[in-house]
Amino acid sequence: MFVNQFLFLAAVLFCIGVYGVIARKNAVLMLMSIELILNSVNINLLTFALRNGSPDGHTFALYIIAVAAAEVGVGLGLVLLVYRNKKTISLDDLSEMRG
């Protein structure tokens, strides 16, 4: 197996995730796109762990999974709070901080 086939898969997933973050208005869907990006990074880390024969990448991947879980927890808490206050989670309607 080539190193590049895994790295290209990760690159494609990353770009799809970036497109999702740009194109989506719904906050929950944007968080899902961020999950796509985080997974592509994990694939990269594990590919390089195998290429270099060191378990460091596995540790980083596990830490990323834990941070992603924390991020989703807090993110959805924020989304719930926004929904309770504004009755919408459309990101285009949250413009109070615009100058």
Next chain:
Amino acid sequence: MIAQNIGFWIIALMMIGAALRVVTTNNVVHAALWLVVVLSGAAGQYILLAAEFVAITQVLVYIGAVMVLFLFGTMLTRARIGAESDLNNSYKKLGIPVGLIMLVAMGLALTDSFGDERLPESATVVSTQEISDQIFGPYLLPFWALSFVLLAAVVGAIVLARKD
């Protein structure tokens, strides 16, 4: 090696198709279910990369916990379960060239750097013991920091979401 290659391409095409559906579908619940396909495919790729423990953690944490959180978030913020028309914003057209330009840039860089370099043929599976030696040895301080982040996230989520 050939069997692994076939497995890789099947899983990879499945993941890319499902990821495209995640960012294009008009139904939030369907997007969450397509995301399950992508995450399970990623777990399969981790096994191909000789990372059993990370693959199992992926299934437990992502497919088990994070997806439940997503479905909870969907159910709690929307009364309507079904197709909706206003999920994309006006920058949708801008996202396609941005994604493609990033993909071309990364593709050129990867082709330049790794060309046709191959992964080692006889990969030994990284055992759970090795990973735990890493976590509780040189990476102990990040592990503590991570525990603190998780604690703060739990407390923060409760404070944010409770009614008062």
